[in-house]
Amino acid sequence: MEVDNLKDIEEAILEHSSSLEDKAVRQLHQVVNKLPPYIGRLINEAFEHKRIPKEYLLTSILFAFSNTAGLAIRLDAMGYSNYGNIYATIIGSRGDVKSPAMDLATEPLKKYDDVEYQEFRERSLQQGPEEPKGRKQLFIQDATIEAAYFKHFHNPFSLGILMDELYHLIEKMGNPSSKDGPGWRTLLLQGNTNKFVDIVRKTTESFRLTRSYPVLMGSIQQEFIPKIFAGGNLESGLTDRLLFTPKLTHNLKLSSFPIGQDCLKRYSDNLLRMMEYRKSVEDSETKDPIVLTCTPEAESKLFEYTQSLIYLQEKSEEIEKGYLAKAQINIHKLLILTQLIKESATSEFNLKIGLETVEEAIMIMDFYFTNFQIIVGKLEGNLPDIDPNEVVKLGRRNNATQEQIAAVLGVNKSTVSRKIARMKI
Structure with a gap:
C-alpha cells in the first residue's frame, strides 16, 4: 500500500494491527455503503429488525441476482467472455439466522417460480395424463444428479441449486462410493466456466446443452467445514470456486418492528426487472445474450487488479494459490452482478460498465478472499494433506493433461509422467 497522506497511514495501521475478522467487517461495511441505497437499506433493516447478519444477506442477494442473469447476460472484457454464475x-452455528437470509433474498424469485408452477399444473390438466416436460423453474432443492441435468436441459438459461443445508451435497461429492457425488462435482466444475453438458444414457433420454449455468448456494455448520476441503474437493478446485461467508456481524437486540414494506417492494421490483431482461432474451428467436463491456478506464482497472492477483498468488501460501487463481475468474462474475444490482434501480439498462463499478466489484472480491483466509485460519491443522498420487489419479479421471496436473502440483511435466507410469489408473 502506498502511503501518501494521513488516511493512507491510518489504513496501513489498521491493516497490520487488526484481525482478519475486523478487516472483513470493514470491507463488508464499505461494500454495503457503496451499493445502491435500496440494497443498503434492506441489509441494514434486516439486521436491525430480523437480526440477519449483514454478510449473510449480501451473499444471498448476490446469489439472487446471479439467478436472474443466467446465460442472458454476458461480460466481454480482457479478451474473455464470462457469465455471472x-x-x-x-x-x-445452529441458530445463526442463516436460512432467513437466503429466504429473504430469494423470496421474489420463489414467487416467480410459484407462478410458473401454477401455469405448468394448468397445462398438465389440459393435456391429460401425459405430463408436459417443459416446466420453467429457477430453483431445485433436493434432486438426484440426473434430475438436475434434466431440469437444466428444460431450463437452459440457469439451474439454481438452493439448499438449506449444503453438508449432504458436500459429503456426496467427497464420497467415492456415492452414485451421485462424482456427477455433481463434474457439473459444478464444468458449469463454473459454463462448459457444455452432454448426457448419454442407454435406457433414458439423452440430451446436450451447449452451455451450462449452475448457481449454488447453501448453508453449512462450522464443524463441517473440513468436509469442503476433503475428499478431492480441494484437489479438484471446487473449494476454490466457493464464496465463503462466515458470521461477522451480530445483533443481540430484538425488534418488534418489521422490515419496511416499501423497502421489500423496491427490492422485489428491481430484482424482477432483471428477470424481464432475461425473459426477453429467452423469448427471442436467436437467444443471443445481452453483452456488457467496459469503458477503457474500467478495463484498465480490471486488468491491473487481475495482474495484482497473479503477483499475490505467486507469494501466497499454497492453500491460497488456487483460490487466487479462481478469483481471476470470479472478479468477472462479480462485476456482472455489481452492474446488474446498480442497473436494477434504473429504468434503462446501461450496458457499459464504468470505473466505479469495477472498483466496487474489486471490493466485493477482496471481501470474499478475506473470508476465505478466515476459514482457512479456523481449520487449524484440519486441512487434509494433499497426496500427489491422488491428484494425478483425479486429473487423469477428469481428462486433464499432464501439463495441467503439473501446474496444480507445482512440479514439472516429467515428474507427473513418471508418477503415471508407476501407477495403474
Missing part, C-alpha cells in the same frame, strides 16, 4: 456458502 457463482457458488456461495453461508457458514455458522
Whole structure:
C-alpha cells in the first residue's frame, strides 16, 4: 500500500494491527455503503429488525441476482467472455439466522417460480395424463444428479441449486462410493466456466446443452467445514470456486418492528426487472445474450487488479494459490452482478460498465478472499494433506493433461509422467 497522506497511514495501521475478522467487517461495511441505497437499506433493516447478519444477506442477494442473469447476460472484457454464475456458502452455528437470509433474498424469485408452477399444473390438466416436460423453474432443492441435468436441459438459461443445508451435497461429492457425488462435482466444475453438458444414457433420454449455468448456494455448520476441503474437493478446485461467508456481524437486540414494506417492494421490483431482461432474451428467436463491456478506464482497472492477483498468488501460501487463481475468474462474475444490482434501480439498462463499478466489484472480491483466509485460519491443522498420487489419479479421471496436473502440483511435466507410469489408473 502506498502511503501518501494521513488516511493512507491510518489504513496501513489498521491493516497490520487488526484481525482478519475486523478487516472483513470493514470491507463488508464499505461494500454495503457503496451499493445502491435500496440494497443498503434492506441489509441494514434486516439486521436491525430480523437480526440477519449483514454478510449473510449480501451473499444471498448476490446469489439472487446471479439467478436472474443466467446465460442472458454476458461480460466481454480482457479478451474473455464470462457469465455471472457463482457458488456461495453461508457458514455458522445452529441458530445463526442463516436460512432467513437466503429466504429473504430469494423470496421474489420463489414467487416467480410459484407462478410458473401454477401455469405448468394448468397445462398438465389440459393435456391429460401425459405430463408436459417443459416446466420453467429457477430453483431445485433436493434432486438426484440426473434430475438436475434434466431440469437444466428444460431450463437452459440457469439451474439454481438452493439448499438449506449444503453438508449432504458436500459429503456426496467427497464420497467415492456415492452414485451421485462424482456427477455433481463434474457439473459444478464444468458449469463454473459454463462448459457444455452432454448426457448419454442407454435406457433414458439423452440430451446436450451447449452451455451450462449452475448457481449454488447453501448453508453449512462450522464443524463441517473440513468436509469442503476433503475428499478431492480441494484437489479438484471446487473449494476454490466457493464464496465463503462466515458470521461477522451480530445483533443481540430484538425488534418488534418489521422490515419496511416499501423497502421489500423496491427490492422485489428491481430484482424482477432483471428477470424481464432475461425473459426477453429467452423469448427471442436467436437467444443471443445481452453483452456488457467496459469503458477503457474500467478495463484498465480490471486488468491491473487481475495482474495484482497473479503477483499475490505467486507469494501466497499454497492453500491460497488456487483460490487466487479462481478469483481471476470470479472478479468477472462479480462485476456482472455489481452492474446488474446498480442497473436494477434504473429504468434503462446501461450496458457499459464504468470505473466505479469495477472498483466496487474489486471490493466485493477482496471481501470474499478475506473470508476465505478466515476459514482457512479456523481449520487449524484440519486441512487434509494433499497426496500427489491422488491428484494425478483425479486429473487423469477428469481428462486433464499432464501439463495441467503439473501446474496444480507445482512440479514439472516429467515428474507427473513418471508418477503415471508407476501407477495403474
